[in-house]
Amino acid sequence: MLPEGWKYANLGEIISHRKGHPFKSNTYKNYGTRVIRISDTTSNSIHSLNPVFIENNGDENLDEFALKHGDIILTTVGSKPHLIDSMVGKAVRIPEEIDGALLNQNLVKLSPNDKFIISDILFLYLKSRNFISYISDLVRGNANQVSISLKDIFAYRVLLPPLPEQKKIAAILSTWDRAIEGTEKLLANSQQQKKALMQQLLTGKKRLPGFTGEWKPHTLSELAVMSSGGTPLSTQKAYFGGNIPWVSIADMTRCGKYISQTEKTLTKSGLDNSSAKLYPKNTVLYAMYASIGECSIASTELSCSQAILGIRTNSKLYFEYLYFYLSFLKEKIKLLGQTGTQSNLNAKMVKAFGINLPPLPEQKAIAAVLTTADEEITALESDLSRLRQEKKALMQQLLTGKRRVTVD
CATH class of the missing domain: 3.90.220.20 (DNA methylase specificity domains)
Incomplete structure (x- = not known):
């Protein structure tokens, strides 16, 4: 039984889309306008380990392939399906730092029709276990490369709350996003601090108080x-x-x-x-x-x-x-x-x-300091895992109507 006011719709009915442009790899340069390829995507983000660019001199109108902060892109081709960061059907949002980049082929930009769905809810559906399972059942190919058609993607059925409820759901889940982001930053800082400690303590550049023996x-x-x-x-x-x-x-x-x-x-x-x-x-x-x-x-x-x-x-x-x-x-x-x-x-x-x-007592003291740093990192990793699980469970309840929210 559907929650009151909710309805089913095919994904293709509530979004518009734009396929990426077939840029030629022999035109790539190390300057100009960045091109976002499948190889630049991870399961949750876009990396800049080996970026490529084109020299956009105006000979070709590429405005329709330009990306802006917050856009949602989806991979339609993937390699090595046993690796999560190479799977087809990854949904990624465009970060602010690559605003203005151009979309390459085998990626598609999905834009919500704001009469039916808001961007945050669309992204949540594309990251849900149901959608990932749906994609995995339909991909075709071999051990090296798999793909899915847009027809299959757009046939995915979503359960839509009314727009006011969508906005409230997005606002609630954003609380968990902020907590997750804050914990990720704390974890990254702790990992960096441990790295610096190892550099100082394991080379003798910094001595712990009370130790002066020869290394x-x-x-x-x-x-x-x-x-x-x-x-x-x-x-x-x-x-x-x-x-x-x-x-x-x-x-x-x-x-x-x-x-x-x-x-x-x-x-x-x-x-x-x-x-x-x-x-x-x-x-x-x-x-x-x-x-x-x-x-x-x-x-x-x-x-x-x-x-x-x-x-x-x-x-x-x-x-x-x-x-x-x-x-x-x-x-x-x-x-x-x-x-x-x-x-x-x-x-x-x-x-x-x-x-x-260093002398054995100093070795043990250094190990104790670094063990404490490890324990702090482990605690933050546990917090991060807990927050992600809480968000996932709440998202499952809110996006299926099993748990309703009060709209002001």
């Missing part, structure tokens, strides 16, 4: 024992499903700093019949393949794949200090990866890493 140069091989893990034969079911955690790089990226639970586990037989080995608690795990430089700490006894190096520090090096030091080196280490189908490290390279080491 001494070492190679990592002088301070730790290192060995890579292994993988039992996947065809042997008896090797898997035991009580020994087996860390993959995916586990590291999912769990972050500390790891105790893993997606896969080994039996004692799997451990004995492979090059996998047990690492004690507080072993630093270091990714050598794919996501090189990714770093975690074992918070229980565990094993790992051959893509990961287990680093067991001696009495001169505090394991948590090493974790932060390797995390600090991450971007630099990526450049050391061997060229090939993917960048890799090996144990010999890691053993040769240089490290200027």
